[in-house]
Amino acid sequence: MSATDRDWDDGNPERLYVITRGRSGHSEQTTFDLVALIVARSEPNPAMQPEHAAILRICGSPLSVAEISAYLRLPVSAVTVLLADLLDEQRIEARACIPQAILPDRALLEAVMHGLQRL
Numbered sequence: 029m030s031a032t033d034r035d036w037d038d039g040n041p042e043r044l045y046v047i048t049r050g051r052s053g054h055s056e057q058t059t060f061d062l063v064a065l066i067v068a069r070s071e072p073n074p075a076m077q078p079e080h081a082a083i084l085r086i087c088g089s090p091l092s093v094a095e096i097s098a099y100l101r102l103p104v105s106a107v108t109v110l111l112a113d114l115l116d117e118q119r120i121e122a123r124a125c126i127p128q129a130i131l132p133d134r135a136l137l138e139a140v141m142h143g144l145q146r147l
Contacts, residue, residue: 047077047079047102047106047109047110059108060093060108060111060112060122061093061124061125062092062093062094062104063092063093063094063125064092064093064122064123064124064125065090065091065092065122065123065125066083066087066090066091066092066093066096066111066120066121066122066123067087067088067089067090067120067121067123068083068084068085068087068088068119068120069118069119069120069121070084070118070119071084072084072085077110079100079102079110080110080113080114080119082099082100083096083100083107083110083111083114083120084114084119084120086099086100087120090123093107093108093111096111
C-alpha cells in the first residue's frame, strides 16, 4: 500500500470532500443529535455510494449517529451529510432520543411540602 492509498483510507480532507460531495454537515432542515437513533428502512443496492450502503447495512437495528460515525471511521459531520441524503430518499428513519424529564418548578415543590407539613 502506497502512502497516498494510506492517506485516502485515513480520512484525509480530499476523501471526505468526495464522500460528502463538498457539502458540510450543517443544514437548517435536517440536524442529527449524536444520540439520535438511525434505523434502515431499505436494503442497499449496488449502484449506491459505498458509505450509504454501509450505513444501511449496519443500521438493521437502531444505532446512534455517534456509533455510525465510529463504525465507519468518519467524522460526525460527514456522517450527518450521508444520513441527510438517506433521510431525503426515505431509506432511513431517524428516531429522536427521549428527552430528559422536566423537573417541576421549585416554588411548586415548596408549596406542596408546606401543605403536607400542615396536615
